[in-house]
Amino acid sequence: MLEFAILGLLHQSPMHGYELRKQLAQVLGGLRSISYGSLYPALKRLHAAGYVTTDEPDPRAPLPADAPPLTGRRGKVVYTITAEGKERFHELVGQAGPETYDDDGLFGVRLAFFRHTAADVRLRILEGRRRTVERQREGLRASLSRTRERLDRYTLELQRHGLESVDREVRWLAELIDRELTDGQGRRDDGATPGDPPAQAPPGP
Amino acid sequence: MLEFAILGLLHQSPMHGYELRKQLAQVLGGLRSISYGSLYPALKRLHAAGYVTTDEPDPRAPLPADAPPLTGRRGKVVYTITAEGKERFHELVGQAGPETYDDDGLFGVRLAFFRHTAADVRLRILEGRRRTVERQREGLRASLSRTRERLDRYTLELQRHGLESVDREVRWLAELIDRELTDGQGRRDDGATPGDPPAQAPPGP
DNA sequence: CTGCCGATGTATCGTCTCGATACATCGATC
DNA sequence: GATCGATGTATCGAGACGATACATCGGCAG
Numbered sequence A, B: 001m002l003e004f005a006i007l008g009l010l011h012q013s014p015m016h017g018y019e020l021r022k023q024l025a026q027v028l029g030g031l032r033s034i035s036y037g038s039l040y041p042a043l044k045r046l047h048a049a050g051y052v053t054t055d056e057p058d059p060r061a062p063l064p065a066d067a068p069p070l071t072g073r074r075g076k077v078v079y080t081i082t083a084e085g086k087e088r089f090h091e092l093v094g095q096a097g098p099e100t101y102d103d104d105g106l107f108g109v110r111l112a113f114f115r116h117t118a119a120d121v122r123l124r125i126l127e128g129r130r131r132t133v134e135r136q137r138e139g140l141r142a143s144l145s146r147t148r149e150r151l152d153r154y155t156l157e158l159q160r161h162g163l164e165s166v167d168r169e170v171r172w173l174a175e176l177i178d179r180e181l182t183d184g185q186g187r188r189d190d191g192a193t194p195g196d197p198p199a200q201a202p203p204g205p
Numbered sequence C: 001c002t003g004c005c006g007a008t009g010t011a012t013c014g015t016c017t018c019g020a021t022a023c024a025t026c027g028a029t030c
Numbered sequence D: 001g002a003t004c005g006a007t008g009t010a011t012c013g014a015g016a017c018g019a020t021a022c023a024t025c026g027g028c029a030g
Helices: A002-012 A017-027 A036-048 A083-093 A104-112 A119-147 A153-182 B002-012 B017-027 B036-048 B083-093 B104-112 B119-147 B153-182
Strands: A052-054 A078-081 B052-054 B078-081
Touching (some): A002 A017, A002 A052, A002 A078, A017 A036, A036 A052, A078 A083, A104 A119, A119 A153, A153 B153, B002 B052, B002 B078, B002 B083, B036 B052, B078 B083, B104 B119
Antiparallel strands (some): A052 A078, B052 B078
16 A cells, blocks of 8 residues: 555655655545654665665765764655656556455545546446445444344444444445546546547446 | 453453454444454463463363374363453553543544443543544644645545544534533443442533 | 365464654754 | 754564464254
8 A cells, every 4th residue: 555655656756755754644634644664664665676766875884983973874865766666556556456445545545646547447446445335334234233222322322423434435435436427538647558549448327 | 452342341251262353343333343363462461461361271282192183172262351350441441541532443442331431531531532533623624725726636535525524523522422411420330439429520511 | 974164263474554762954943 | 052843764662464274063965
């Protein structure tokens, strides 16, 4: 999930880790921000995989005993996406399987980068997500009606509120899908495959 | 969080790990169930701390080469809360600081065990939670009005939906608080401190 | 009667994420 | 000129998760 989000942000412009984190928090909707303990290891993995490059390549080793209080020499590091990274991002952005909508976090990130996503993929993700959340809702409903009697007031309230939230999400998704279909031919602004023929993608009304 | 939930469940009756997991999933509201990779280590920690005991104390060592296919001899393990465990639970159930409402998961568990919680503590947790979620809401609102122009349709939708959810949670909490105040003198069914004098707890209507 | 399947049940492994923390630099305000 | 908050990089330990292995038991299909 982080991999996708980082590549997506760096796809727009190179950035520091710090800036990356802020943008990430904003894209993720204010709550659910990402910690450095996740971010830097993720960047390290992306670097190792060759998807991003850094400037300031490592001026840390060649100073064994300079001056005790100023050992750091910690430079700012700008991360830039590579050609392989862009390729990887386009590969990821084309996915529309269960992995893209079964996980809350990943679905959110996918949605945040929908403008880089083809219209048919967008639709499949939204519909997959709706199915997933609908299943959750039915499970919740069943469990609630099964155990309504034996639950105390507070647990009941908790479950009622949870059920309502899930229900609201289903309706929200339905509205997004509707809009997707009504607005007709969506387009990605990706720059990749610009001469896409207008056939084959939309299933029609 | 798991510590609290497990002690709370075992406080009602001894259980297998498997049963514990099912009850936990139910109490947590259907979604957000707990995995074995969390449950068993947590039980191990509780056992090490002396808060729970197990039967079947370890019949695994004394069979070095019995029969290759049936080496397991894996017995069912029933976990029972100890006196120290009950004491620990009562200690935890009395807490009402930020740690009880800043984290979604722990707040949910606390709410699920509200019937073991004193009325004044219940109120403080609910009000703390409301403050926390209200702060989230204001942050979200500010961020949204600051960046509304530069966001694309989907990110905007995501944030709008997030904001609405948070807003609904605030109203839900307000309703719970209201009911808490209206219903007047709540009581814990705890069995601890049974001779509680009726003064001092409720702030009055 | 037998063989298989799904529920019950215990347990660990590698991977990831988080919160806390340390360290460092810079601009502004006092 | 000193302190304070924002910017910035990085690691550590605790713990949660998904996957997986292993084991037992009841039922029911062939």
